[in-house]
Amino acid sequence: MQVAINELKAGLSRYVALARSGTVIEVTSHQKPVARLVGITATDSPGMQRLLSSGAVQWQGGKPTFAPPLALPGGGPSVSTMIIEDRG
Secondary structure, eight states: OEEEHHHHHHTHHHHHHHHHTTOOEEEEETTEEEEEEOOOOGGGOOTHHHHHHHTSSOOOSSOOOOOOOOOOOOSSOOHHHHHHHHHO
16 A cells, blocks of 8 residues: 555554554655555564563553662661762
8 A cells, every 4th residue: 555645644543553454554755655654563572572471471451569669777878978988
């Protein structure tokens, strides 16, 4: 499928949806192909998708929860004080 740049701009959402569904769209300028719009399949997505599909991680769709920050032992100098002392 070919589409002119101005037509692509006017209907971008529709053309992205077509590309997502598998249609390859060639973008033209003055009737000459200049770019190609291709959807990305789930198998093309590395990283987190691979971890999810392998079962290494699980996600229920919410934001992650983290453990509370570690309490550092008190009584010593602060990090900024130690840096200032190191700089001399």
